[in-house]
Amino acid sequence: MPKDHGIGASSKRREDVRFLTGRGRYTDDINLRGQAYACFVRSQVAHGRLNGVNTADAEAMPGVIRVFTGADFEGIGGLPCGWQVTDRHGEVMQEPGHPVLAQGKVRHVGDPIAVVVAETYDQARDAAEAVVIDIEELEPVLDMKAALEDGAPKVHDDLTSNLCYDWGFVEENREAVNKAFETAHHVTTLELVNQRLVPNAMEPRVAIGDFDPGTEDSTLYTTSQNPHVIRLLMGAFVLGIPEHKLRVVAPDVGGGFGSKIFHYAEEAFCTFAAKQLKRPVKWTCSRSESFITDAHGRDHVTKIELALDAEGHFQAIRTETYANMGAYLSTFAPSVPTWLHGTLMAGNYKTPLIYVNVKAVFTNTVPVDAYRGAGRPEATFQLERVIDKAAREMGIDPVELRRKNFITQFPYATPVAVEYDTGDYNATLDKLLEIADVSGFESRLAESKARGKLRGLGINCYIEACGIAPSHLVGQLGARAGLYESATVRVNATGGLVVMTGSHSHGQGHETSFAQVVADMIGIDENMVEIVHGDTANTPMGMGTYGSRSLAVGGSAMVRATEKIIAKAKKIAAHLMEASPDDIELKDGAFTVAGTDKSVAWGDVTLAAYVPHNYPLEEIEPGLEETAFYDPNNFTYPAGAYACEVEVDPETGKVTIERFAAADDFGNIVNPMIVDGQVHGGIAQGIGQALLEGAAYDEYGQLLSGSYMDYAMPRADDVPFYTVDHSCQTPCTHNPLGVKGCGEAGAIGSPPAVVNAVVDALQRAGHTGVTHIDMPLTPSRVWSAMQG
Amino acid sequence: MTKVTMTVNGKPVSGEVEGRTLLSQFLREGLGMTGTHIGCDTSQCGACVVHVNGQDVKSCTMFALECEGAEVRTIEGMANADGSLSTIQQAFQDHHGLQCGFCTPGMVMTAAALLEKNPKPSEAEIRDYLEGNICRCTGYHNIVKAIMAASGQDVGAIAAE
Amino acid sequence: MYAFDFERPTTLDEAVAALGTEEAQALGGGQTLIPTLKQRLAGPAKLVSLTGIAELRGVCIADDGAVCIGGATPHAVVAAEAAAHYPALAALAGNIGDPAVRNRGTIGGSLANNDPSACYPAAALGSGAMIRTNIRDIAADDYFQGMFTTALEEGEIITEVRFPVPQKAAYVKFEQPASRFALTGVFVAKYADGVRVAVTGASEEGVFRWSEAEAALSSDFSAGAIAGLAVDAENMIGDLHGSPEYRAHLVKVLTGRAVTAAG
């Protein structure tokens, strides 16, 4: 029987009511009295020397309050990078400055040069056209390999080259890995591109700066996944505002997918300008602008080699990846191709030797950073594609080849520095074969053939590391921040609770699922628990939501705080019932003394906490409010298996997804409905990457796919109903809820399934030369592949 | 500035607008009805869909002055008279047809227009009708399911809960 | 958007007068023009909306049997009202963009704009339609003059489009995955005096007639009739979504499919 409340129940989402009735409160819905509007003047060239900015004409236009340029930000900090990678040789990465407004040079189309602030947005935009910019165009750096050649133009003149870092992992294994390849029975090699994506949360970014001259407090309203992180980065590194004078509010946020983790120039600008002008300054991004300003994702060029013995056991993996950083280092960019990618190269398999080399490169393109999955989709894609290719080369069934190499004993320490706590990869694979009806494939194949269509089946596994992570470990790896999470649980006198979490919900449904957990622990109705998030003024310092960490880390903090509440409440109950706290039990919202029929209700205890007439004041303080910070001691490792069936139109190359199935192991599940939804969304993004999406630049560094006219977003008719299952559950061993995280799995597991399926379809149709097609598998690319 | 008068969710409203004021701007900025969202500037995402004289249109691609005298219906006017969720809204909640909620107003307005014309659409008809509504969160599964459920169809057999 | 004046006349005469002034521009459904204005790629001093003019809206049948569509008739109305008379045309209209676009976008706007990937130009050229304006009638063969270019003069309004109804016809659109316009689309119509084949989305020159296919199909209206023909990739559009060779290939595949669909 599915549960109807508490942990494990598909409770309906309470946030839905406001969203369904048009009462959500997104940042753009906020208008402050007296607000002015900002319009950014951006570089239209990819690379150029900025010789001058003349604002005189613009300044004279109607409604213009002030025009800001790079000169206004001299002496003010640049946008900081939150992760420092140390390279193969022990050197720290090259880290260029990242000015709020361009200084001396522009480095990508979209780089901000000046900002007009005016009484209305239209006036600001009219005046923005009157800003005269003197740019001497320079040859753009676009191709990563060319960028590293001697004599290539430099994106940053003050760096020695366009190489950010050359990372080797695990460097000590390098020789042993090379040796293993020399003696291997079989080596499969695959070169591939994990293309650049544009995140495209449906809500474009917005920032509103506000300043109170009376208190000298600054407030920033912003579309962020992590308001505390923005407060820390912007306050401490950019504007020099101490945190107690700076409040950051991220109200309802319309999706993030990583792109709203980072601290952006527009946030710093609006906060800065509001203080200068002593009035609120609002910036609303248009979609066109978001294409050239939101951090992009992926953009790896990889060569992967897999060494196998005669039976198909994996002996070693060697990869060489070029990772595009774009023009500047976005907030967490350096971590993505390294620690979020290299550490996952073992996948679900026992491979004794692994060596990952990553060269991160600056180019004259929009900065690249974490996008749903961040590094893990890139690792999974190359691994699961090369395994498929190896299976074909060696004549081994791809499912069997995977099984043969599965890790089956846990905990398992991989050769790439992580330890998987639990998992059962055979179980998820078995479940997948069942729910995907793999045994029925042949008859569906015959049916497709009868209609003149090719059909293919792609299966793959994935593992990811979520719940990022132990602060001490990430600190060693280069993170410049801790990665704990926080919660304050405030119990009110009449028994209701407010949970203030450092996590942030922008679609994940925290307001519902977090309440389920707390209500379950106490045994009260979920509606007695309110979840507050998104405002640094009323939540404890937390690191926000990304990397599928909310429940595993934020939820754990909330559990710890609630445990403290319960412990204290038991003491109060014990006092009220004249019993020993050790004998008090809490069940269904009532405290009882074990072995007796004495009982007090939850509400009696909470009232006593705030009206402490009859209260153990000498032992405990009045009130019932606790805070906990939770710092996990490991990542969590969700894993699973995905299957995709495609049809290919042999005449046009058009691929349609006919069936898609996912069997995931997320450990324990709090709200199955929400988990399904997270997987569905991830799968659609993965299908989007596999078939539709791709950011392409031309030779001048202009973004060709700069709007929905050319950047193909998955739509309702691009995808089928998905079959998803999460009944295989090996609970996480090191967090109190036993949860692993489910937000990214779909986007990680699905691209290789789709590409494996298309290659399978072509192979079955006799196109035996087609071993790989680079994403997105557009009709024209698939058709070209079939032409040989 | 020109005065424009229309009926929004049954109430007569008017305001001063420029020629270039879009219906979406008039609703959001002029009337403070921020349920209608703006997700793009190329008329493709559908976050802004409202009904004008009973037809689903993109309010970001229509001028306020084109709505002189029109009956406009927005997401704020979709709930039942007693404030409870309408059948479509309720189905979206029941079947988890929304996550971040940003595309949701447009999805609900589009779904309502579809069901008016086609009370029992097939899965394929629903997916086709949603061509102009982009959702980045849900993968559409639960949106399609919610619309089928709202039209009284049994969705129990659709894969996954 | 730059600022402009806005007028919404209720008669054609008023519209013509309003468009007579400097830098005035007609506004149909706005589904192309408004996004263009948002990008500030156009800056008219005045917009003259045609949507309030009853005489420009609707579908009717002329004495000679031609289907006549008012210049400001939205795609959705054509899809519904032309279905009984010219199913292939109605189906084409019913598959332009999405429902909200079809409720606003008009045939006059589409033909005036002559986007190289638009659908209506294929129908108009493929049907040998007559484009009637406030001052003259223009045969489709004379009307389309390369991408985004037509025979229309400044201020000229498309008031009606007359489609002779063929014996058989079909339009097959292969969608560009992002915009959903035609990556390539082929309209095939069989008339008593021969077959017309119009191709959109493919050529740098905009919509065009594939005369070799027309000749082949006029003597044998079957998909097999064009098997031996080849389409030259020269002058085909090459972009992110497909090479010239791919588009040339699609022209042939889609022509065959359109013939089959026409029955």
Ligand SMILES: Cc1cc2nc3c(=O)[nH]c(=O)nc-3n(C[C@H](O)[C@H](O)[C@H](O)COP(=O)(O)OP(=O)(O)OC[C@H]3O[C@@H](n4cnc5c(N)ncnc54)[C@H](O)[C@@H]3O)c2cc1C
């Ligand atoms: C999301 C989306 C998807 C689309 N998909 C497709 C598609 O698949 N296929 C397709 O063919 N089109 C597509 N379109 C374009 C759509 O069909 C437009 O409606 C059409 O191209 C323009 O018609 P309109 O009435 O909106 O014209 P407007 O945008 O109002 O005007 C376009 C131009 O025509 C002029 N004009 C308008 N009416 C007249 C007239 N009667 N006489 C003379 N000049 C006039 C205007 O001055 C302007 O220059 C799509 C549009 C959108 C937004």
Ligand code: FES
């Ligand atoms: S905002 Fe109207 S279609 Fe995107």
Ligand code: FES
């Ligand atoms: S629910 Fe977020 S875009 Fe649809």
